Amino acid sequence: MIRSGRWERRSAVAAGRIAAARAALADCRFCAHDCGVNRLAGEVGVCRAGAGPRVHLAQVEVADELELIPTFAIALSGCDLRCDFCITGAQSWNPLAGEIIPAAELATRAEAALAGGARTVMLLGGEPTIHLPFLLEVVAALPDEAKLVLKTNAHGSVVSRAFLHGLFDVWCADYKFGNDACAERLARVPNYTETVRENLLWAARQSDLIVRHLVMPGHVACCWAPVAEWLALHLPGVKVNLRSGFWPAWQARRHPELRGTVPDGEAARAREIAAEWDLNLVV
Amino acid sequence: MTDTELKQPPDGKRALVSEILILPDGRVLGHSLTRAFTQLLSELNPDDPQIRPRTPEAVASDTTAQEPAA
């Protein structure tokens, strides 16, 4: 992680990367789907996103980790995963949801929120990484001293990591599935485990990292248990937010086990597993 | 109604958006919680351990909230 010296120049570093990120849209490999489509010419890959994003939400929120709130959350539409249980499925699966808001306007609103007591500015989605050029524009327009959070599905590529390096104080990253079969079935994403682990290890080296896992009904043994074990062994002491608020949103009904909330017994077992691995839980 | 219409009411002001699910047992699950909505939820259930530390009063009394970025 680049420390204090970074903040004097973060906006300039981000600004200096914008042109290259825009050019990279012509052969998009921002996430591990590695589509290679020309988004500048109207081609679309798995995420269906065009060259520029829409914003489906920009407001001060308090639902995230206590150390981050209040946060000015900027949510970009579109995502490269297809999680059937997505809580913002209508916006995450549709990059045309929401409205076009220039980066400068978002930065102005973020600055007002910071002046009004917000502690951080959070970029999220959908998945913000699929909109890298715009992400860089926002960072370039924000004050250097603002504490920035990237909320991500950790499915980015080595290309996106190069563009993002050193720009965010905190990576708040999902580790949703404990095995590739569940990832394929519930989010239509191949090779999930290797990708997410690579991203988490990288993020931990260059920023503060909070790993989130949403406990899903019927997936404590197959998903949470291996995630907990891996985190304990490979990222000891990392902050882990074990989230219990699953609800059967969007298209969760496609999967019989996802048609309800997490039973009390499974929630308790999930907490036991966290304790067994001595995870550093945050709320 | 489109998303844009949802977030920009006719008076031109931007609406804030929160979503909640109230379970039959009275538990409330939520996301995109704003300060105003959290205040409302805390008045409905002052003992909710998820909501209580997120109320405007609780966040304001957290002295680390105003620390500059590290």
Ligand code: SF4
């Ligand atoms: S962001 Fe990912 S899913 Fe979208 S076009 Fe690029 S490589 Fe494909």
